[in-house]
Amino acid sequence: MDSASLVRLLCLAAIWGGSFLFMRIGAPVLGAAWLVEWRVGLAALFLAAVGWYLRKRLRLGEHWRHYLILGFFNSALPFLLFSYAAQTLSASMLSILNATAPIWGAVIVALWTRTVLAGKTLAGLLLGIAGVALLVGFDQVALRPGAPLAIAAALGAAFCYGIASTYARNARSVDAFSNAHGSMWAATLLMLPVVPFFPMSGTPDGAVIASVIALGVVCSGIAYLLYFRLIQDLGAPSALTVTFLIPMFGVLWGHLFLSEVIGWYTLTGSLVVIVGTALVTGFSPRRLYFSKADQHV
Structure with a gap:
């Protein structure tokens, strides 16, 4: 992995780790559905502008069903569940629970x-x-009213x-950019009938508005562009190593900007989840290094 790719990987992890901070700021005020609708809508508009500049067509007539399925499972539903959970849980806990996604993926493939x-x-x-149980068992956040349902929602996401x-x-x-662009428009449409059932909880201030813009443009639009570039340069398996870095940034941003407590259980639970994810995905830093080095021989 060259220095440019490493910088892109760290930037992507920092951005996606920050998404839980922004959800934690925006969700209690806007509610889960409105936050997601604004997020995917802004991301769709941003990617549409990029697609127009790159002259990339979506081919809706051919792929609209694919975009709807991907938009539902990769954006609309998980964003809604995470935003619901963000009304109760800390950004740190959300980022760690998010790291279980590859584990769920392995179970689904096996089934x-x-x-x-x-x-x-x-x-x-x-x-x-065990990592999730450790985190939930000792973190005081898990004692908040509604926390069990919020944890279940985050794991569902x-x-x-x-x-x-x-x-x-x-x-x-379907190429990666079209997957992101088409799925964001699909998620925007899928969320429209849901929004009326989840009214806003308050009036958004400057911090909430900034969080929504950051979620849509930075955490969804720009982040996808970085991710696609990593896939192009390193391949999908190497790009997925961002999964192991997101909790580190999620915990860091939560501590710095929301004064969330970093306890021994936070660090230990995060480490156990990451090690478990590495075992499930077969990730090996040594194998990654040598596989990339061999390509340049």
């Missing part, structure tokens, strides 16, 4: 293909469960990402 999980994968799954990744691997070939 879909009717294959038995390998020993290392099963060990990673158990570690992931991570489960949705597992479904989306499994579907994307088995769906017809």
